[in-house]
Amino acid sequence: MPTSNDFTTNASGQLASAFFPASAPTPFSRADFGADFHWGAACAAYQVEGGWQQQGKGPSVWDDFTRRRGAIRRGEHARVGPDFFHRWPQDLDLARGLGLTDFRFSAAWARVLPAGTGPVNQPGLDFYDRLVDGCLARGLRPWLTVFHWDLPAALQARGGWTNRDVTGWLAEYAQVLARRLGDRVSHWMVLNEPMVFVGAGHLLGIHAPGRRSLGAFLAAAHHATLAQAEGGRALRAALPAAARVGTTFSCSQLTPHRPGNAYDEAATRRADALLNRFFVEPVLGLGYPVAELPPLGWLLARYQRPGDEERLKFDFDFWGVQNYTREVVRFTPWLPLQWATLVSARRRQVPHTEMNWEVYPESIYQMLKKFAAYPNAPRLVLTESGAAFPDHLQAGQVPDVARRAYLQAAIGQVLRARREGVPVDGYFYWSLTDNFEWAEGYGPRFGLIRVDYETQQRTVKDSGRWYRDFLSGQPVPAAAAPRAAVVK
Ligand code: IFM
Numbered sequence: 235m236p237t238s239n240d241f242t243t244n245a246s247g248q249l250a251s252a253f254f255p256a257s258a259p260t261p262f263s264r265a266d267f268g269a270d271f272h273w274g275a276a277c278a279a280y281q282v283e284g285g286w287q288q289q290g291k292g293p294s295v296w297d298d299f300t301r302r303r304g305a306i307r308r309g310e311h312a313r314v315g316p317d318f319f320h321r322w323p324q325d326l327d328l329a330r331g332l333g334l335t336d337f338r339f340s341a342a343w344a345r346v347l348p349a350g351t352g353p354v355n356q357p358g359l360d361f362y363d364r365l366v367d368g369c370l371a372r373g374l375r376p377w378l379t380v381f382h383w384d385l386p387a388a389l390q391a392r393g394g395w396t397n398r399d400v401t402g403w404l405a406e407y408a409q410v411l412a413r414r415l416g417d418r419v420s421h422w423m424v425l426n427e428p429m430v431f432v433g434a435g436h437l438l439g440i441h442a443p444g445r446r447s448l449g450a451f452l453a454a455a456h457h458a459t460l461a462q463a464e465g466g467r468a469l470r471a472a473l474p475a476a477a478r479v480g481t482t483f484s485c486s487q488l489t490p491h492r493p494g495n496a497y498d499e500a501a502t503r504r505a506d507a508l509l510n511r512f513f514v515e516p517v518l519g520l521g522y523p524v525a526e527l528p529p530l531g532w533l534l535a536r537y538q539r540p541g542d543e544e545r546l547k548f549d550f551d552f553w554g555v556q557n558y559t560r561e562v563v564r565f566t567p568w569l570p571l572q573w574a575t576l577v578s579a580r581r582r583q584v585p586h587t588e589m590n591w592e593v594y595p596e597s598i599y600q601m602l603k604k605f606a607a608y609p610n611a612p613r614l615v616l617t618e619s620g621a622a623f624p625d626h627l628q629a630g631q632v633p634d635v636a637r638r639a640y641l642q643a644a645i646g647q648v649l650r651a652r653r654e655g656v657p658v659d660g661y662f663y664w665s666l667t668d669n670f671e672w673a674e675g676y677g678p679r680f681g682l683i684r685v686d687y688e689t690q691q692r693t694v695k696d697s698g699r700w701y702r703d704f705l706s707g708q709p710v711p712a713a714a715a716p717r718a719a720v721v722k
Contacts, residue, residue: 250639252584252585252592252593252594253593253595253636253639253640253642253643254639254643254646255596257596257599257650258595258596258643258646258647258650259646259649259650259653260646260710260711260712261709261710261711261712262645262646262649262709262710263704263707263708263709263710264704264705264707265707266649267648267649267652270659271659271660271661272335272336272375272615272659272660272661272662273333273334273335273336273660273661273705274334274335274336274337274338274374274375274377274660274661274662274663275329275332275334275337275338275662275663275664275665275666275682276337276338276339276377276617276618276662276663276664276665276666277318277338277339277340277664277665277666277667277669278339278340278379278382278383278384278426278669279339279340279341279342279345279382279384280294280296280312280342280382280383280384280670281312281315281665281669281670281671281672282315282316282318282325282339282665282667282669282670283312283315283317283318283319283342283345284312284313284314284315284316284317284318284319284320285317285319285320286312286313286314287313288319289345289355289357289358289361290345290348290355290357290358291342291344291345291348291355291358292344292345292347292348292349292350292355292386292387292388293344293386293387293388294342294343294344294384294385294386294387294442295384295385295386295387295390295394295435295442295443296312296383296384296442297311297313297387298387298390298442298443299441299442299443299444300312302444305444305673306672306673306674306675307673307674307675307677308675308676308677310670310675310676311670312670314687315669315670315687316667316668316669316670316685316687316690317690318667319361321690322365322368323368324692325666325667325683325692326368326369326372326374327372328666328667328683328692328694328698329372329374329666330372330373330374331694331702332682332694332698332701332702332705333701333702333705333706334374334701334705335373335374335375336374336375336376336377336421336660336662337369337374337375337376337377337666338377338378338379338423338617338662339365339376339377339378339379340378340379340380340381340382340384340426341362341378341379341380341411342358342384343381343384343385343386343407344384344386344387344388345358345361345362346358346359346362346407346410346411347386347406347407347410348386348388349386349388350385350386350388350389350392350403350407351389351403351406351407354410359410359411359414362378362411362414362415363414363415366378366415366418366419367418370418375420375421376418376419376420376421377419377420377421377422377423377617377662378411378415378419378421378422378423379422379423379425379426379482380404380407380408380411380422380423380424380425380465380469381404381407381424381425381426381465382426383426383430383431383435383441383442383672384442385442385443389403390443394443394454395431395432395435395436395453395454395457395458396436396445396449396450396453396454396457397457398453398457398460398537400457400461401457401460401461401464401465402464404424404461404464404465404468405461405464405465405467405468406468408424408465408468408469408472409468409469409471409472412468412469412472412473412477413472416472416473416474416477417474419477420476420477420478421477421478421480421552422469422473422477422478422479422480423480423481423482423554423617424461424462424465424466424469424479424480424481425458425461425462425465425481425482426482426556427482427483427484427556428455428458428459428462428483428513429483429484429508429509429512429513430484431458432451432454432455432458433451433455434673435454436450436451436453436454436455437450437451440673441672441673448533452530452533452534452536452537453537455512455534456534456537456538456542457537458513459512459513459516459517459522459546460542460545460546462481462513462517462546462548463516463517463545463546463547463548464545465481466479466481466548466550467548478551478552479550479551480550480551480552480553480554480612480615480617481517481550481553481554482553482554482555482556482617482618483510483513483514483553483554483555483556483605484509484556484557485509485510485555485556485557485601485604485605486509486510486557486558486559486560486561486597486601487557487560487561487594487596487597487600487601487604488502488505488506488509488510488560488561488562488563489502489560489561489562489563490502490562490563490564491562491563491564491565491577492564495565497565498563498564498565500565501563501564501565501566501573501574502563502574503526504526504527504573504574505561505563505574505576506526507523507524507525507526507527508527508530509561510601510604511523514553514605514608515608516543516546516547517546517547517548517550518547518608518609518610518611519543519546519547521543521546522534549612550612551612551613552612552613552614552615552659553605553611553612553613553614553615554614554615554616554617554618555598555601555602555605555614555615555616555617555658556616556617556618556619556664557597557598557601557616557618557619558587558589558591558597558618558619558620558621559579559587559591559592559593559594559597560592560594560596560597560600561576561577561592562576562577562582562592563575563576563577564576564577578590579591579592587621587622587623587678588622588623588624588677588678588679589622589671589674589678591621593621593636593640595619595640595643595644595646595647596647598616598619598644598647598648598651599647599648599650599651602614602616602647602648602651602656602658603651603654603656606651606655606656606657606658613657613658613659614656614657614658614659615658615659615660615661615662616644616648616658616660616661616662617660617662618662618664619644619661619662619663619664620640620663620664620665620680621636621637621640621641621680622671622678622679622680623636623637623640623679624679625637625679625684625695627684627686627693630693631693631696632684632693632694632695632696633696634695634696634697635696637682637695637696637697638695638696638697638700640697641663641682641697641700641701642700642704642710644661644663645661645704646710648661663682663701664680665680665681665682666681666682666683667681667682667683667684667685667692668680668681668683668684668685669681669685681695681698682694682695682697682698682701683695683698
């Protein structure tokens, strides 16, 4: 099945139609999004910074997890990574060179508070201060994610996300950041993709802290939902009134494996409740979506206290929608609790990325529509979307045709939603540079900018150049450019 970067090898055109379904809008240009639309790229501290023990930084759960034998592909870790800790001026210069208006990054909790709570590590906080000033000096609006998965190891030793006190720890940390940076950072996000760090970290055991326990999952899930709202309140209390407070959610369009089959349809509704609705609906005061998953409701009740339903609510200024693919769901009678499995793209023999995620940009449109349909939903921003395809340096260039096509297709799907009235205000490509892709190590490359991890040399890929041209006003023609390469 095609995962190739070279469209010319895909004579069937299957890859092209995956990127550009008939519904994809063309032609279009930046002007169609209006002057205030946010154009960015995103990254996260643990994945790019390196500098893992520098200037007083404490250890995080990922520093510990990457030491575990077999936890990470090829035994890789992120102690140096793309070395953003030292090379951020160069990376921000490149971001500006692409014409981005906004830059999203996260702070490493243990760089700011080495023990998770208590004394602040001033050099660590100073680093983010310089980074924020560096963004502003280059005309990049900084967007700061408070928590992108790197919990301080000292807090994990106290139970981490399974300890209800984590809500207070997070609020304290959020306020430290807000007090120092709130005069310059206009957009804040409390959590990055809670379902991923809770599910992959506490139930599946494939991310830090590597737990495989239903109890740990449920406790962490409830505490993360509480922390999301408490963190929002803590930020709002400490930030100037003009600052925008948001949070982000992972999500995927879900399709039954056998459309029309009652079991697969019901399994899809259960998966939707867990994967797309679980962290969103309590924020709106709708409670957890347990009607589809009664056993989950009974089990979760063990971790809830009187008054929690109220505490889970928060009126965010925006939601960050993060979408990479769609999932196909099949009824699975032997799987307790969910009775649903996701049928992998490889198994379905559809075009997919190196993450084994189906190439399906239309899911972006579907998810924006879905989130916007909630009564009282705030404004939306696509705070992540991206694609990992293999790429190579050839004569000083990186001809990453597939990523370029994905980027164009993703932006087109955002426009499609916007044209139908969805209040979506920004697009952030994941990621500015190649980086450490968690359990997959350095294998999958998502970046608009290639990183040679031996030399730390940066090379803007063709996808990055395409983004630059698009942002400079170059229109996407009616017959999308990469399509021409397909029918060879
Ligand atoms: O790299 C991750 C990121 O940390 C969170 N969202 C998904 C990306 C790709 O897997």
